[in-house]
Amino acid sequence: MKYALAALLIAPPLITPGPAAAETFEVRMLNRGEAGPMVYEPDFLRIAPGDSVKFIAATTGHNAASIEGMAPEGAEPFKGQINQEIEIAPAVPGLYGVKCSPHYAMGMVMLIAVGDADPAGLVVPETVPARAKQRFGEILARSSK
Numbered sequence: 001m002k003y004a005l006a007a008l009l010i011a012p013p014l015i016t017p018g019p020a021a022a023e024t025f026e027v028r029m030l031n032r033g034e035a036g037p038m039v040y041e042p043d044f045l046r047i048a049p050g051d052s053v054k055f056i057a058a059t060t061g062h063n064a065a066s067i068e069g070m071a072p073e074g075a076e077p078f079k080g081q082i083n084q085e086i087e088i089a090p091a092v093p094g095l096y097g098v099k100c101s102p103h104y105a106m107g108m109v110m111l112i113a114v115g116d117a118d119p120a121g122l123v124v125p126e127t128v129p130a131r132a133k134q135r136f137g138e139i140l141a142r143s144s145k
């Protein structure tokens with residue numbers, strides 16, 4: 001429901017030609033959130049190509065980094081410093097896994113779907129820690145329509 005509304009908000013007005021203005025989505029890096037300890041909030045985002053995601057250091061000790069094997073072909077890897085606020089603009093449509101480097105094994109991950117990418121098509125590589133795999137499973141269960 002929430003994502004359908006977001007899609008409406010970012011759709012270009014029918015009377016105005018040209019591309020929609022790019023949106024910036026904020027993700028908070030937290031020691032504890034609704035889903036438990038060491039989380040991104042939200043842990044799932046659907047964005048349009050050209051939109052940005054800004055990771056906010058709401059509590060200390062976290063970062064945001066791309067996960068090897070969990071990004072579309074041609075996507076640029078990224079890695080923020082601990083406690084650093086970083087902004088990414090994933091341009092290639094597809095699914096992007098994001099991890100907190102120090103809390104990866106504790107399952108601090110999130111998923112970004114760019115464009116029409118279907119979360120159900122997510123491939124979680126073998127190298128992803130068990131707790132992180134479990135979190136991706138929880139994210140998929142919530143994000144499926």
Ligand SMILES: [Cu+2]
Pocket residue numbers: 038061062063100101102103108
């Ligand atoms: Cu963390």
